[in-house]
Amino acid sequence: MKHIVMLAFVLTAAISCKKEEKVTEETTVKTDSVVSAKIEKIVSLNGAVTEIVAALGHEKEIVATDVTSTFPESLKTTAKDLGHVRQISIEAIMALQPTVILATDKDMSPELLEKIKKSGVKAEVFTQEFTPAGSKKLIADVAKTLNHADYKALEEKIDTDLAAVKPIAKAPKVLFIYARGANMMMVSGTGTPVEKTIELAGGKNAVTDFADYKPLTPEALIKGNPDVILLFDSGLGSLGGPQGVLKIPGVDKTNAGKNKKIIAMDGALLSGFGPRLGEGAAKLNALLSENAK
Structure with a gap:
């Protein structure tokens, strides 16, 4: 009789364990499905937005970006480059089966914007303001x-980095040249992101008689008479380095040309106005301070 009772107890315990295992397995599957449901397939069509998405810990969810999304560099091997936002088609975006499309209204054609809105995919097109407050709002x-609640550290990073900007006794006049080889050079007027960074870094724009960008001319160079000429790293490379810049007609007649004050920075860091805004301003400030000596 004792053996029968013992056997019954063992069988009951075994059945109970089986049920517990089944419940545990079902719970795990359910939990996994919840986790999987939260994974997005993000298409980001702006460099600053891409930096923010990655900084928030969602880099692995980015499946495609635009050409301005150069940071973090690891995205070059994990996300598809769709090219410039002016040339991207809705078909190229939808082929990736995204669950979220993120962009800004800067440079985006009304046609693409309308198609994104009608795509049926969750989409947000932000208006980007090129100020520290604007960068924080974008974040x-x-x-x-x-649905990411923890982002204050990224906003605080901007203030911390901007605190590293040191006063410059005499604000240098800075001319920014956007170059893609010697046959494609534009100069920054007022209202550009680069102008805003120059001001944050303690400099002032050398060209103020027009807005946005215009083709570079010797007359504009001589009239602006910059103390420093600034380019993107890629632009400086396309001209063959500082020596190539010094060969641009009119440069030799400027203070920058006479003193060989040519500097360059990473494009996204200089003009992105994302989480690294303060970092970029501080780096430019250091370069301007060094060249002021």
Whole structure:
């Protein structure tokens, strides 16, 4: 009789364990499905937005970007480059089966914007303001779109980095040249992101008689008479380095040309106005301070 009772107890315990294992397995599957449901397939069509998405910990969810999304560099091997936002087609975006499309209204054609809105995919097109406050707002907007509540550290990083900007006794006049080889050079007027970074870094724009960008001319160079000429790293490389810049007609008649004050920075760091805004301003400030000596 004792053996029968013992056997019954063992069988009951075994059945109970089986049920517990089944419940545990079902719970795991259910949990996994919840986790999987939260994974997005993000198409980001702006460099600053891409930086924010990655900084918030969602880099692995980015499946495609635009040409301005150069940071973090690891995206070059993990995300598809769709090219410039002016040339991207809705078909190229939809072929990736995204669950979220993020962009800014800068440079985006009304046609693409309308097609994105009608795509049926969750999409947010932000208006980007090129100020520290604007960068913080963009961070908050992107974070909220991704249901990400913890983003204050990225906003605080901007203030911390900007605190490293040192006063320059005499603000240098800085001329920014956007170059893609000697046959394609534009000069920055007022209202550009680069102008805003120059001002944050303690310099002032050498060209103020027109807005946005215009083709570079010897007359504009001589009239602006910059103390420093600034380019993107890629632009400086396309001209063959500082020596190539010094060969541009009119440069030799400027203070920058006479003193060989040519500097360059990474494009996204200089003009992105994302989480690294303060970092970029501080780096430019250091370069301007060094060249002021």
